[in-house]
Amino acid sequence: MPIIEPENGSLTVFNLFNTTDSEKQATLLDAMRGIIAKANYPGWRSSTLHAGVAKPCAANYIQWRSIDDLKERYDGENFKHNTVPYFTDLTTSVHLLKTEVVSVQTKDGDARTEIGPDRDDFTVIVLMGCESKDQSELVSxxxxxxxxxxxxxxYRSHSILRALDGTMVVNYAQWDDAASYQAFHTMPEEQRPAHDRQMRARGKSLLTSRDANTYEAVFSQSCEGYAS
Structure with a gap:
């Protein structure tokens, strides 16, 4: 399975798709599975497809060797003239976010975590918009x-990634199930430790936007010889 860790040298790309209903989500996921299963692009390392749980959408967590490899893929004629129009018809929005992993924390204290459908994680992806001047503080x-x-x-893990353009920070979190995440998410502020309350208050003051959704990983593929 693919591994999230700060030191693996990968460019991490979130390809995020929103759609209108469960039927279009199923079609979108089937199409993405087909593309990922046949992926052999220069510099591509892994893709992990996630199905939206709380709303009909999909997220593809992709690891690339470099921005140049990503650009070569998306500048290709087949991608521009066939792939893009097809997904435009299925979705209400598509967001490509280029990031790098800053940190990983796990329940067991490891500085890396696996992702993929075999783990059965309840996954939460939180997109936090910010001014570029505030990104470093938000990350810290x-x-x-x-x-x-x-x-x-x-709680299983959470990974912090920063957008390369400076305008966003991503929290990719793994939980046992929806109930445990919901209990944490709705926990009254007075039940949280002081350091957590202070961090949350300062963090909220730096945000220009916040968007979160819950997911399950449904398919994952890595290039031959690459496991992290």
């Missing part, structure tokens, strides 16, 4: 080791 708030989080029931 979110990427600090947090022993309290490791003890939260149902």
């Amino acid at each position: 708030l979110l990427d600090k080791p947090d022993e309290w989080m490791r003890k939260v029931p149902g």
